[in-house]
Amino acid sequence: MDDVLLSVRDLVVQFPTRGGILTALDGISFDIKRGEVLGVVGESGAGKSMTGAAIIGLIEPPGRIAGGQIHLDGERIDNLSMDDMRAIRGRRIAMVFQDPLTSLNPLFTIAEQLVETIQTHMAVSAREARERSIALLDDVGIPAASRRIDDYPHQFSGGMRQRVVIALALAAEPDLVIADEPTTALDVSVQAQIIDVLKRLCSERGASVMLITHDMGVIAETADRVAVLYAGRLAEIGPVRDVIKDALHPYTHGLMGSIPTLAQEDDRLVQIPGSMPRLTDIPQGCAFNPRCDRVFDRCRIERPEPIPHGTRQVACWLYDEQQIKAAE
Amino acid sequence: MLAFIIRRVLQSVVVLLVVGLVAFSLFRFVGDPVDNLLGQERTIEDIDRVRSELGLDQPFPVQYFRFLQGVTQGNFGVSFRQGRPVADILAERAPATLELAAVSALFAIVLGITLGVYTAIRRDGWLSNFIMTSSLIGVSLPTFLIGILLIYVFAVELGWLPSFGRGETVQIGWWTTGLLTESGLKAIILPAITLGLYQMTLIMRLVRAEMLEVLRSDYVKFARARGLSQRSVYFRHALKNTLVPVITITGLQLGSIIAFAIITETVFQWPGVGLLFINSIQFVDIPVMASYLMLISVMFVVINLIVDLLYFAIDPRLSASRGGGH
Structure with a gap:
């Protein structure tokens, strides 16, 4: 397992509030291998973005990592000082945010923002940094990069701005790019292009990608493996092909059922009844049990931990060995 | 850019004219300058003479117009009290x-x-x-x-x-x-x-x-x-x-x-x-007050x-x- 780039173990993120402590992430574990694209899916509030923020060390106070460990290349990074973590941000772990219209500082030219980022992490001259910036913009597909580089963000369209954001994220050649719903704010016609650019550039540079999205279609086309989050917990993780073809966790099963396909004859999509519990009242046992169509007594009492199952891990009592034996 | 500046300067002139008008009409109510200028032993003739010297016998619009005329030539009038140019x-x-x-x-x-x-x-x-x-x-x-x-x-x-x-x-x-x-x-x-x-x-x-x-x-x-x-x-x-x-x-x-x-x-x-x-x-001292307001x-x-x-x-x-x- 020496090709593991990022390892997250039992990650717990909590927010102290007036009404008590909210647990936003509750014991999440997964690995990202070098060069791998890991898709992270789940409903809004499932903890996808929070996981990304925790890895890059940018959880908004008063939230904090209350437990677990994050290792990058074998080195623990969740307890680093502000300065040490700053040296990792951008240089080794980069992030692409959802909305390209607000991700770029409106008062600085693209050149200023790129050059500053490069010079923060690399000992190069301003001239060299500028040349690198132009090359980056070329790579992400900005036409006439050497001329457009001195433009301000408002002079670019949404799709072009997201390309600039990707160039900024890749500026210091990070090992891992966390892309937090990078296409949600864009036109459907541009989404595929942006995902292409992101995937191509990262694979050229050997960078791993953690692709956060709620679009299973994007995951199916882009990711190597997929992690399904539900209510701050990991429901299922495994190779995309397996998960899509044969979802183990009833929640994943429901998610897959909600993807429209052309082959589908039924006029209604499968829908999971109910909605995800709020963080303040997560049910006892399995967080999914009130909505699950295969629920049984144990699910209401004991909380399932991820259990290895073939190529995958799944947090569901249906796949507990004892349960399987009992059924036989 | 230049068009913007020109437009703003023109707007400013209108603003200044209005300020001057408001200031001038308010000064009608602050009192009679002649009272202070002549002291207690004044005669009706003195008052009339000073009034016409200072142009105070003219109707209000005429006074305002004269003041503006002076201002455009850099002449803010003479202080009633000090007798010197404002x-x-x-x-x-x-x-x-x-x-x-x-x-x-x-x-x-x-x-x-x-x-x-x-x-x-x-x-x-x-x-x-x-x-x-x-x-x-x-x-x-x-x-x-x-x-x-x-x-x-x-x-x-x-x-x-x-x-x-x-x-x-x-x-x-x-x-x-x-x-x-x-x-x-x-x-x-x-x-x-x-x-x-x-x-x-x-x-x-x-x-x-x-x-x-x-x-x-x-x-x-x-x-x-x-x-x-x-x-x-x-x-x-x-x-x-x-x-x-x-x-x-x-x-x-x-x-x-x-x-x-x-x-x-x-x-x-x-x-x-x-x-x-x-x-x-x-x-x-109306000329001083008016000029001050214009200046501000x-x-x-x-x-x-x-x-x-x-x-x-x-x-x-x-x-x-x-x-x-x-």
Whole structure:
């Protein structure tokens, strides 16, 4: 397992509030291998973005990592000082945010923002940094990069701005790019292009990608493996092909059922009844049990931990060995 | 850009005409200047003679028109009380007010922005909370009271600083400055603080609020996610965005610093145009009052124009929309 780039173990993120402590992430574990694209899916509030923020060390106070460990290349990074973590941000772990219209500082030219980022992490001259910036913009597909580089963000369209954001994220050649719903704010016609650019550039540079999205279609086309989050917990993780073809966790099963396909004859999509519990009242046992169509007594009492199952891990009592034996 | 400036200058002229009209019509009600000029032993003939000499027997629109006519030729009329051209009197008094206003503005802007940024970055620190709480005093106490308190503490009790006047001044051309002598510098401290305290606290609270807003923005998060230094995130990326709205308010405040100088100058007997104005009201010296108001409104208008131009310098989005280049 020496090709593991990022390892997250039992990650717990909590927010102290007036009404008590909210647990936003509750014991999440997964690995990202070098060069791998890991898709992270789940409903809004499932903890996808929070996981990304925790890895890059940018959880908004008063939230904090209350437990677990994050290792990058074998080195623990969740307890680093502000300065040490700053040296990792951008240089080794980069992030692409959802909305390209607000991700770029409106008062600085693209050149200023790129050059500053490069010079923060690399000992190069301003001239060299500028040349690198132009090359980056070329790579992400900005036409006439050497001329457009001195433009301000408002002079670019949404799709072009997201390309600039990707160039900024890749500026210091990070090992891992966390892309937090990078296409949600864009036109459907541009989404595929942006995902292409992101995937191509990262694979050229050997960078791993953690692709956060709620679009299973994007995951199916882009990711190597997929992690399904539900209510701050990991429901299922495994190779995309397996998960899509044969979802183990009833929640994943429901998610897959909600993807429209052309082959589908039924006029209604499968829908999971109910909605995800709020963080303040997560049910006892399995967080999914009130909505699950295969629920049984144990699910209401004991909380399932991820259990290895073939190529995958799944947090569901249906796949507990004892349960399987009992059924036989 | 040029079209914008021309348009603004034309607008400014209209504003000035209206200000002049309002000022002039208000002066109808401050009293009869002839009473003060002639004293008690006047005859009806004297009064009529003085009235026609000063043009006060003319109808109001004619008086206003004559005043404007004079102003456009650089002639602000003759002071009823001193018998000298108003332009000379204003030129003599203006340096004192402008120096006071400049020092207060500097105090307000430098300290206001510094403290605003500090209290935004160290949001929950005890020093920030202390600064924020004490800034309420600056916002809520009236200027004259602050002046009197400062005089009481630093001039009367401690005896460190003078309580009135401008100290020794040095003549440079037609400009008299108090900033080059020790007594002049000492004398300007209390009035400048009195005049600038309100603006300082206002700028500080504004900068803090804007800065907190900007620090929550996506581009600041993205700047942090790229590993940029704290210094760059705060003072390059956040501060520049903070200053865009702050500039408007600050510009307007500079205008009111000059206008509010009347109160501070009265409290500290500062020999500037504000004090001149107060004295002129007592003597119903209409040419001086009218000229003072015109002068203040010219300054307001000029400062606003500069503020608008500063916008263009700081925010590229504006010049693009004006220039139509997309």
